[in-house]
Amino acid sequence: MTDVTLETELIFEWPVFSGTQFGSEWERVMTDLETFQSETRAWLEENCPMSMRTPVSIDDDACWGGRNFRFSSEDQKLWLERMAARGWTVPSWPKEYGGGGLSKEETKILASEMRRIKARSPLTSFGIWMLGPALLKFGNEEQKLEHLPKIARGEIRWCQGYSEPNAGSDLASLATKAEDEGDHWVVNGQKVWTSYADKADWIFCLVRTDNTGAKHHGISFVLFDMESEGVSTKPIKLISGNSPFCETFFDDVKVPKTNLVGEQDKGWTIAKYLLTHERTGISDMGMPTPLNMLAKDKLGTDDDGKLPEAMLRHQVAEHEIDAASFVFTLERAKDQAKAGGDIGAFSSMLKYYGTEINKDRHELIVKVNGSDALEWEGQYSNDGEIARNWLRTKANSIEGGTSEVQLNIISKRILDLPA
């Protein structure tokens, strides 16, 4: 899971206008940015606790926020509060919604200054990288004022209610039913693969408000409190062990109609918008340690400086050629989007390729580590970290739309093949 989406990556870019074109205006902007940079650097130096400048390595290191969140340290709490007070948990959101109101260039500078001191993200949140963008685009003013500041301050933790037992890849077949009771709906049904449902305070959820037309019609995007009567959750254990995934049950849950986002029956548009965010997010797993370095750490090198196992070396090289080409593809997609190109269904290709690459990477990590990779418990293996991570990647090409669904989308929307 990552909080870096293609969209948020887009803002980490230097302004592209050139000095000669904009003359003094350009100089003024650059001076302002330089001032912003030096002020930001000084503020971070003073306010980012030293313990928040180390890499996030275990689950407890990530700050999820929410009503019941237990901070793993005072520093973690302090860091969130300080950043939230400036709106810097969501630097580019407007100030009235709890954001920092920063320009793209300023947001980029903030990110780069944070990277410079290796500062952790103060808040990891589905509210920030999934619901927030959707509310900003589709929500009404009351909804934005009600929910966005609480997301920004880490007060409310959100989960996503999309998949159902009979609506996975075919998400639009979802059956969770919302019955019209005048000023509210009564929701009945079941969701599955709800990440952190057991820890979330609120849910953004797809429900069926009409089942008379085509399946993409009649879906509505609603928000409700997980403490509402009739909501229950049950964690799912995976082949990799415990997981953040849950089954979520709704039994006569009352949802006020004011909690509808966008138009009734037209929630599919919002769902698709969110899925595109999720897809690009899953495809962009950040920059992990290069596989060849993991292999060299484990196996060393021979007199020629090569990995000692020729076939493994070949496999690593083949993987890294694909992986490097993919990283440049993310860069190209970003630059294309920035230049005004529509990347649209291209995100399906990124999701497909990125997740398949990640699965391949973990297969190779297991090969590199041999039998050590297959330990399941104990201190030596950090409770089977390699094995569990490897198994977890098997879901990469299932969640957020399976590889096969992505290939269907490419066929239809890019190659224009008949259905």
Next chain:
Amino acid sequence: MALILNEEQQLLKESAEGFFAEKAPISQLRALRDAEDEKGFSEDLWAEMAEMGFAGLLVDENNGGTDFGVVGAGTVAESMGKTLSASPFLASAVIGAAVVKAAGSDAQKQELLPVIAAGEKIVTLAIDETAHHRPENTQLKAASDGDGFVLTGMKTFVCDGHVADTFLVLARTSGKAGDTSGLSLFLVNKGTGGLIVDRTSMTDSRNWAKVTFEGVRVSADALVGPLDGAFNAIEPALDQARIIIAAELLGIAQECLDRTVEYLRERKQFGVVIGTFQGLQHRASHLFSEIEVTRSAVLKAMQMADAGGDIRWFASLAKAKASKTAELATNEAIQMHGGIGMTDEFDMGFYIKRARVLQAMFGDFNFHADRFAACSSY
């Protein structure tokens, strides 16, 4: 730098695509092959390409070139991959020009670059000696002789060697096969005594050559770049050529996909258009993904080549990835076309044949995967 073509490069791409589609569609290659044309390309086309500035894309304006750099030359090569337009572009405008630029003296540059850019002379590199590209294994011997050198040995897989006016010959002046030091580069003109050129008609219906050197005497000023230091001197030029070849392979892969998708939309079996079959849709979509990922690697390498610096890692990445993808694309195209893809009457065969030759040129997938790993110190 944004990883997309800029406006100028985009215009060049469009003009190249238009030019080759009109002046040298694949039917031209077929006609040349059927006529068993000894040159294997149209002189008129080459002259027109030079007029368009395509022969001087890597040559600076002072020497009569258009100076579009590797991004420009790669973009044009990609267009050629789509139509398989035959010309000495790769031999002379790419590898000949790049090597002279990288290693030549000012006098050599002034003598050769303008005639390359004008398409008046064909300058090519003679480097391979065995069926596998291994420059450090060069054995062709250049012995010091008075104020010159005498070259003895043989070269194979010399691109457009059958029509070359001048050969850039990699030779060993010291050390032994396997050493990267001790190699030197010499200019040898067509017609020099002891030089024997045998045309080799290749699978791609293009012409290459085996060149034998039976005591070929050249003067001291035929030396290009430092004595014993040619390997390092020409490596950046070789890498530029590898990247541009990768671009042509990309064009081939893209054309194979485009033709295949078009066929899937039209061909009917079992009473329906075969493009409705998910088995074929997924093959095509996977190929699309591989081509897009390859496009990024090739463009990145082209831009890095123009930016200068050490481009070995990028060149091997691009050549390896493009070789693999072109292999996939040509194989998949035939499979998805079914029986008609196997017929000579249909054009698909030309693409797979050209692809394999380019895949082998200046190092195949295995060569570059190995070098890619070595560049990352493993």
